[in-house]
Amino acid sequence: MEYPFQNIENRWRKYWEREKLFYVNMEDTRPKFYLLSMFPYPSGELHMGHISNYSIADAVARFKMMKGFKVLQPMGYDAFGMPAENFAIKHNSHPKITTYQNIEKTRKLFKSIGFGYDWDREIATCDEEYYHWNQWIFLKMYAQNLIYKKSSFVNWCPKCETVLANEQAENGICWRCESKVVQKEIEQWFVKITNYAEELLDHSKFDNWPERVITMQKNWIGKSIGTDINFPLENMNEKIPVFTTRPDTIFGCTYMVLAAEHPLIKKLKKDSPNKKEIDKFVEKIINEDKIVRTSEETEKVGIFTGSYAINPVNGEKIPIWIGNYVVMEYGSGAVMCVPAHDQRDFEFAKKYNLPVRIVIQNLEKSLTLKNMQSAYVDDGIMTNSQQFDDMKSEKAIEKISEWMENKKNGKRSVKYRLKDWGISRQRYWGTPIPIVYCEKCGIVPIPEEQLPVTLPENVQIGRSKQNPLLAVEEFVNTTCPKCGNAAKRETDTMDTFFDSSWYYARFCDPKNDKMPFDKKIAAHWLPVDQYIGGIEHACMHLLYARFFHKFLRDIGLFNSDEPFTNLLTQGMVTKDGAKMSKSKGNVVEPKYIIDRYGSDTVRGFMLFSSPPEKDVEWNDEGVKGAFRFLNRVWNLVQKKKDFLLNSPKIYDENAEISPELKKLRYSTHYTIKKVTADTEKTMQFNTAIAAIMEHLNNVSAYKINEKMPKTERAIYRESIEIFPKLLAPFAPHLAEELWEMLGHKPSILESGWISFNEKFLVKNEITYVIQINGKLRSKIIVDKNTSKDEIEKLTFDDPKVQKYSAGKSIKKIIIVPKKLVNVVVK
């Protein structure tokens, strides 16, 4: 018979809610533990990925509660953004209606699973009470000069007259109308995250972050140390700054390449005879996919501008080209080209017959223009470089930089691959940017007291081609906060990453209507002790949130440097080797599985099938296995309940007991140790659950009878009493039920975690593995105190050893204490 999971789960969910077990009380003086899972986009359905993610978090939360912490586990919704807007268009409705409907559904599903959230703290980023503070933070950043406007390129569909996200413009084709996407230059708002680049590179304040996330962030920020050098233009009173990490090669610079987006091109082409070709070329390059364009394998192409620059170190006239392999986003959008010592420049120079000059020789001095098949990019000895000849190139980097600085023609500098963060979106469903444009006063930020700038509801979604806000006259037309004259509102809304960059702080004080959160309350809860979410957020979300934290610290709202002390990146749920998605038709509905087997089974399966940071492959049969396990535990307790309740709880630890009983007690204490360590240290719930299963097998194998002496009854009782305790993080409803069946008062979460006795884990006998030439041939069991000499003697007494060493000479014998013996024979 199946255990009555439905009754059990309903009953305990109601109990937890009634007793407010997961609602945090600020008066509670126990140490805090803030556990946060990345909040979901409310699509109206939870998929298995969510269940997996939140089951991991809930297990940690419950474990920490039992360990005596005051656990804060909140939940909310990342509700703004393109998918929500598109969902509404598809259903011919309004995002506000559909989003709140979907939130309702999502909340219901969460509640049906019994996750331990403090629902009083629920937030949705599309609530006015939330995005009010996005605007407030925006203004604070604006006041600190961290926000500015600049023109940049966006994907633009000429037919739909709308800006497209990268995913809507795959392969340069509009997802709706299949027109060719072009790059359009528009003015957008940017956040100077680069001001914090150096501090973001400092990962030393984390307790436990996956090394790979740290590496990815470091590479994403991409610090490089080099020199800015100015190249004067011939016949023009203008200079082109270039950034180079190899100033030592500057005497070998024979031409220069600008990015197609470089602002100087407009000036240069004026006097050029081939103006039309340049325009055509630039347009073509700008509209190419950047990943493809800058790929090493893509053929380097360029066009001569007709203008020349002067190499400041030797006065040489060098041609200025425009090329596809230079991007505007990095450095200054211009590079000095040294074909002999940079592979990209080398290929470009070969193609267009530009001069190549060797200025760094290898140690053998064997480089010649004729034998060069590729650029020589290593260090070496300077040559063709006037006063720097024969110097080591590493030293020349220093000397030439110094020389340029003295001549006021350059400066040592540090550049980052990290770009400033473009937060403008030409879309409706997001936080309005609190700015007005006044003819008299220019760009005017809305005063704090006048916040929030409410997102108007009266819009036609999906009808108008451009940003729907442009058509809402009562929104756009306003008065200037400075001079009171008529003015226009900004119609761009914010990137949703802005919303999710500080939500962890709002959860600490979600109802505050004076501030985004109270300083003292935030200081109490932050940083988040454990953050859990997908690896896909390694660079963007996690860097943005770290940046926000540092900014809010700098304006005095936080007293910590980092938002998340520990990070766990969990894997996704796959089926048939692929991520579950509707288009692939491999979605498993959580609701169906929960109705059939219960939430404890689904949690158990998710946690058992693989370690948390790995993907979980969904398997219908595997779920049945988890269900079977919980049934076996329930049946065991159900059957033995009366026997156990009539057995003593404590026993004499020193009493002589049978080897079988000793084994059972060993299993009990070993399992507690294993589950505790796996849960606490590495969150390896898969091995923790495996250990509980193993213990169940051990207990089931132990035969009992009514006449068993007291000590034996007590040890047997102990072996069963640990099940509800150890299962409480993974199968919380069943655990509560079993705890009560065994005569305890609920809730088990308030009963404390369980400890083991190291005394019962001591083994007196040790099994040594005997290897001959590294191959397992025999085993010997010896007392734990046996000396090395004795072990060696026992090894040679072993018939197997004699068999395999017969007629051979013993070369060596290696004894690894408490493990093995390896005999090398020949």
Add this chain to the structure above:
RNA sequence: GCGAAAGUGGCGGAACUGGCAGACGCGCUGGACUUAGAAUCCAGUGCCCUUACGGGUGUAGGGGUUCAAAUCCCCUCUUUCGCACCA
């Protein structure tokens, strides 16, 4: 393309700091129970040779270091994630 990871039976996975490969679960095979099925329980289960005893072989592929390699090093292949307007 660049950056970051991963690869172990039929499947999910386990293996401390280099020391018995395959814990635990699924599946499969055989048995018990049953009118029958489902469920449950018991036994077996990497592959190859062998009736057995036993032996060989095996952690994506190739090479190396070591008494000893899934684990360390080099090369190759495959898969996954990210690449700045998906969140």
